Amino acid sequence: MELKITKTTNPKTKPEGALGFGKYFTDHMFVMQYDNGQWHDARIEPWRNFELAPSASILHYAQGVFEGCKAFKNEKGEVRFFRLRDNLKRMNNSADRICMPEFDMDFVYNAIRELVLIDEDWMPTAENCALYIRPSMIATEPALGVHASVSYIFFVILSPVGSYYGKTEPVNLFVEENYVRAAVGGTGGHKVIGNYAASLKAGEKAKANGYDQAMWLDAKEHRFVEEVGAMNIFFVMDGVVYTPELRGSILPGITRNSIITLLKDRGYTVNETQVDIYDVRDAAKEGRLTEVFGSGTAAVVSPVGKFCFQGVDYTVGNGKMGPIAKEMYDEVCGIQRGRKADSYGWVDIIKK
Numbered sequence: 001m002e003l004k005i006t007k008t009t010n011p012k013t014k015p016e017g018a019l020g021f022g023k024y025f026t027d028h029m030f031v032m033q034y035d036n037g038q039w040h041d042a043r044i045e046p047w048r049n050f051e052l053a054p055s056a057s058i059l060h061y062a063q064g065v066f067e068g069c070k071a072f073k074n075e076k077g078e079v080r081f082f083r084l085r086d087n088l089k090r091m092n093n094s095a096d097r098i099c100m101p102e103f104d105m106d107f108v109y110n111a112i113r114e115l116v117l118i119d120e121d122w123m124p125t126a127e128n129c130a131l132y133i134r135p136s137m138i139a140t141e142p143a144l145g146v147h148a149s150v151s152y153i154f155f156v157i158l159s160p161v162g163s164y165y166g167k168t169e170p171v172n173l174f175v176e177e178n179y180v181r182a183a184v185g186g187t188g189g190h191k192v193i194g195n196y197a198a199s200l201k202a203g204e205k206a207k208a209n210g211y212d213q214a215m216w217l218d219a220k221e222h223r224f225v226e227e228v229g230a231m232n233i234f235f236v237m238d239g240v241v242y243t244p245e246l247r248g249s250i251l252p253g254i255t256r257n258s259i260i261t262l263l264k265d266r267g268y269t270v271n272e273t274q275v276d277i278y279d280v281r282d283a284a285k286e287g288r289l290t291e292v293f294g295s296g297t298a299a300v301v302s303p304v305g306k307f308c309f310q311g312v313d314y315t316v317g318n319g320k321m322g323p324i325a326k327e328m329y330d331e332v333c334g335i336q337r338g339r340k341a342d343s344y345g346w347v348d349i350i351k352k
């Protein structure tokens with residue numbers, strides 16, 4: 001398939017000051033369409049609105065998937081992708097889970113490469129800033145029957161971003177015992193659009209109670225920790241690192257995988273297992289819970305200062321970012337920006 005490129009004649013003004021997360025978008029986007037069993041009309045074109053039938057299935061039944069990854073521009077002017085192929089592979093897995101067509105990873109990888117280079121002027125270079133890449137696929141068939149759509153749009157938009165929470169202090173979590181994010185056998189292990197609307201209520205409840213995010217428990221026993229907000233989660237108890245094992249309801253985070261790899265190589269014991277909230281609570285009570293942190297592309301590592309479980313607040317360690325969270329944050333960011341050696345082949349330098 002050919003990639004047609006049309007550049008804007010009317011570039012937008014670039015943002016000044018704090019970027020926040022996902023508020024600004026670059027001048028161009030990548031789009032391709034799927035009809036009659038084939039992807040077609042792949043193009044990079046100026047940012048514009050889509051036209052969708054009010055009956056388009058994405059609007060009714062949320063048949064859609066997305067990804068989130070980052071490109072970096074460092075002081076040397078290098079443009080660097082971090083594990084983009086892993087994101088694209090996961091996106092094809094997500095698509096398969098909700099009966100959407102597969103796309104050619106190499107083709108899309110190259111299209112994203114072109115797109116990022118075209119909008120390179122939008123890339124922030126400051127520490128903690130990046131170009132966030134949002135690939136997405138939506139069902140467009142204008143029909144109300146509940147079935148897999150016959151037509152789709154695949155698109156990629158780019159957003160220059162700063163820090164996710166707009167603050168560096170630890171976040172506070174509310175352990176959610178009623179609402180659940182995902183059940184084993186459901187779609188929680190995939191980046192499927194419908195998962196996120198389903199998670200909003202618990203997030204709002206946490207905020208209404210004065211916390212930043214919900215800590216999710218498993219759907220069956222409401223006892224085993226799953227994730228925090230839209231991040232994976234790590235606990236350090238008695239010097240051992242624990243993270244919930246992937247059983248289908250937890251999103252297999254690429255940051256999670258990077259951190260597990262780095263920790264093991266640095267001699268830490270990492271246990272991927274069921275993490276019982278009652279054990280976590282007891283460890284916190286007894287001063288054995290030294291760190292808790294979330295992991296995800298947006299924030300990289302997000303330390304947890306305290307959590308509320310059954311109406312009681314528990315402080316984690318001394319309430320500040322712990323040494324392991326700090327080490328992982330520095331390692332991942334260092335590899336992403338080229339300050340640290342990339343011994344795992346995670347980075348592609350697309351422009352030197």
Ligand SMILES: *Cc1c(COP(=O)(O)O)cnc(C)c1O
Nearest residue numbers: 230231232251253254255296297
């Ligand atoms: C995207 C996401 C994560 C983090 O995955 P990364 O690949 O590390 O960005 C974790 N949990 C949920 C629910 C997510 O959507």
